[in-house]
Each structure stands twice: as C-alpha cells, then as structure tokens.
Amino acid sequence: xxxxxxxxxxxxxxxxxxxxxxxxxxxxxxxxxxxxxxxxxxxxxxxxxxxxxxxxxxxxxxxxxxxxxxxxxxxxxxxxxxxxxxxxxxxxxxxxxxxxxxxxxxxxxxxxxxxxxxxxxxxxxxxxxxxxxxxxxxxxxxxxxxxxxxxxxxxxxxxxxxxxxxxxxxxxxxxxxxxxxxxxxxxxxxxxxxxxxxxxxxxxxxxxxxxxxxxxxxxxxxxxxxxxxxxxxxxxxxxxxx
Numbered sequence: 001x002x003x004x005x006x007x008x009x010x011x012x013x014x015x016x017x018x019x020x021x022x023x024x025x026x027x028x029x030x031x032x033x034x035x036x037x038x039x040x041x042x043x044x045x046x047x048x049x050x051x052x053x054x055x056x057x058x059x060x061x062x063x064x065x066x067x068x069x070x071x072x073x074x075x076x077x078x079x080x081x082x083x084x085x086x087x088x089x090x091x092x093x094x095x096x097x098x099x100x101x102x103x104x105x106x107x108x109x110x111x112x113x114x115x116x117x118x119x120x121x122x123x124x125x126x127x128x129x130x131x132x133x134x135x136x137x138x139x140x141x142x143x144x145x146x147x148x149x150x151x152x153x154x155x156x157x158x159x160x161x162x163x164x165x166x167x168x169x170x171x172x173x174x175x176x177x178x179x180x181x182x183x184x185x186x187x188x189x190x191x192x193x194x195x196x197x198x199x200x201x202x203x204x205x206x207x208x209x210x211x212x213x214x215x216x217x218x219x220x221x222x223x224x225x226x227x228x229x230x231x232x233x234x235x236x237x238x239x240x241x242x
Contacts, residue, residue, distance in 0.1 A: 021160045024129070028121070028151070029172040031179070035120040035147070037172075040113040041180035041240035042071065043228030048184040049235065052224065056191050059181050060198045062225070063174060067202045068209075070222030072173060074104055075114075075148040076210035077218055079169055082152030083162050089133070091140035098141040098149050100215065105146070107229040109242035118150040125150075131157035166210060170203045180240060 027033060044062070047053040053062050066072050078101040085094035105111045122138055122145060125131075134157045138145065145153065148169065155165040174196065182192045220226070232242060 021158075021164065024158055024160055025155075025164060025168045028125075028129070028154070029168045031172075031175070033121075034124060035117040037117060037176045038179065039240060040117075040176070040242040041184070041232075042066070042110065042113065042177060042242055043107075043225055043232055044177060044180050045184055045238060045240045045242075046228040046232040046235055047225070048181065050228070050231075052228070053181060054185065056187065056195050056198075059178070059185070059187070060195050063177055063195070063199055064202050065222050066177070066225055067170070067174065067199065067206045070220045070225055071110075072170060073206050073210060073213075074218055074220055075146075075173065076166055076170055076206055077213045077215070078104075078146070079148040079152040079166060080162065080210050080213070081215060082149040083156045083165065086137050086153045086156035091137065094137060094153070095141045095143075097215070098145055099143050101146045101149050102143045104218065106220070106226040107233070107242075109233055110229045113242040114146040114148075115144050117147040118145040121147060121150040121154065125154045129154070129158070133157055163207070163211065166207045167203065170207055174199050174203060183239065 031038065044053060047062060053059050078097060081097050082094060082101070085091075085097055102111075102115070105114055122134075126134065131154070134154065137153050137157065151165070151169055155162070178187075178192050178195050181187060181195075182189075187195075229242060232238065232240075
C-alpha cells in the first residue's frame with residue numbers, strides 16, 4: 001500500500017492517490033529521468049579492471065556489500081532522515097542532515113557523482129514537478145543537496161510515502177550499478193537480471209534497517225569499494241566519471 005493516511009476514503013480516491021504516488025516514483029527514479037546516473041559507476045569500473053568483479057557471482061557479492069555495509073545503507077539512512085525533517089518542516093535539522101551527508105562521501109569523484117545528481121534532481125523537480133515549500137527547504141540548507149537527500153526532500157514535499165520511496169530509490173541505485181557493470185565485464189541482459197534477483201532480499205533488508213536507523217548508526221565498512229572510487233580518479237582508460 002502506498003498511502004499511509006488514516007482518513008476515510010472511497011476505493012476510487014485511494015486508488016487515485018496511490019496511482020499518483022506510484023507515477024511520481026516511477027518517473028523520478030527511472031533511468032530516463034535526466035540526472036545523469038548512467039555516467040557513473042561508483043568505483044565499479046576500477047573494481048572490474050582490478051579483477052575484483054569479473055562475473056555475476058563476484059558482482060553480486062560486491063554490490064551486496066555496498067548495499068548493506070557501504071553507500072547503500074548510508075544513502076538510504078540519509079534519505080529517511082531528510083524525508084522526515086522536510087515533512088515536519090524542520091529546516092534546521094534538514095540543513096544539518098544535508099551537511100553531514102555531503103561530508104560522508106569518501107572520494108572526490110563520488111562527491112561529484114552524488115552532488116551532480118542531487119542538483120539535477122532538484123532542478124528538474126522545480127521545473128516540472130514543483131511543490132509548495134520545496135524552494136524553502138532547499139534554501140534552508142547550507143550545502144548543495146546530495147542525491148539521497150534531494151530525493152527525500154522532494155518525495156516529502158509531494159506527500160509520497162516514505163517506505164516505497166526508499167525501496168524505489170535502492171532499486172534504482174542497484175539497477176544503475178548493475179547497468180554499469182554490464183557494460184564493463186560485460187554481462188548480458190539475462191545475467192544482469194539474475195544479479196538483480198539475487199539482491200532483492202538485500203535491498204529489502206537495507207531499506208528496513210535504514211527506516212529504523214539513527215544518524216549515530218551511520219557507518220561504512222566497504223574499504224575496498226572506497227579505494228576503488230579513489231583509484232578510479234587516476235585510472236588510465238575510463239568509460240565512467242566515477
């Protein structure tokens with residue numbers, strides 16, 4: 001169920017609100033939404049060159065770690081807290097969350113990736129999917145919004161429920177990682193889908209954990225992935241920007 005309201009509603013009204021929320025999520029987190037996600041690999045390009053990622057098994061293991069112990073969990077947690085702060089109109093808290101999220105990125109290229117996508121997401125939302133209060137929320141932040149914070153703020157301002165927003169965000173994140181890997185290893189379309197299937201439980205577990213996590217619980221243990229994003233900066237040949 002996409003709605004969370006306890007107000008009485010007819011079946012038609014309920015379906016309309018759910019359809020509107022689903023339509024927005026499918027649009028915002030689609031590969032066709034122009035935030036430039038296709039141009040980033042989050043360090044996977046270096047991992048492939050180094051031989052850490054070479055097939056469906058090693059790719060699934062790498063992405064499972066990134067989801068549960070690295071940027072997947074961290075980004076999901078920042079999205080949750082940004083959404084709640086924006087939904088409660090707590091601009092000071094949102095500003096602190098945005099600043100912490102920007103400082104949490106481990107490398108220059110990952111910083112470029114998440115801030116560029118965050119900026120594009122906000123700009124497109126303002127131009128095509130504007131919502132009352134969105135400008136005030138963005139203006140209250142002292143730093144450019146990283147991608148998960150931007151998604152959380154926009155979803156909150158549109159009244160799209162948090163849980164499906166978070167699941168859709170993580171699905172899009174994993175899909176983009178797999179898409180990058182499919183061009184680098186390379187993988188066929190069927191093998192790419194097999195990896196996505198293997199990560200279904202990890203996505204759900206990461207989302208559920210992030211929904212209940214405090215900011216004090218944030219942390220990353222994917223040192224090899226962090227090194228990959230650092231070493232990608234000096235990689236001799238590159239298809240991706242990170």
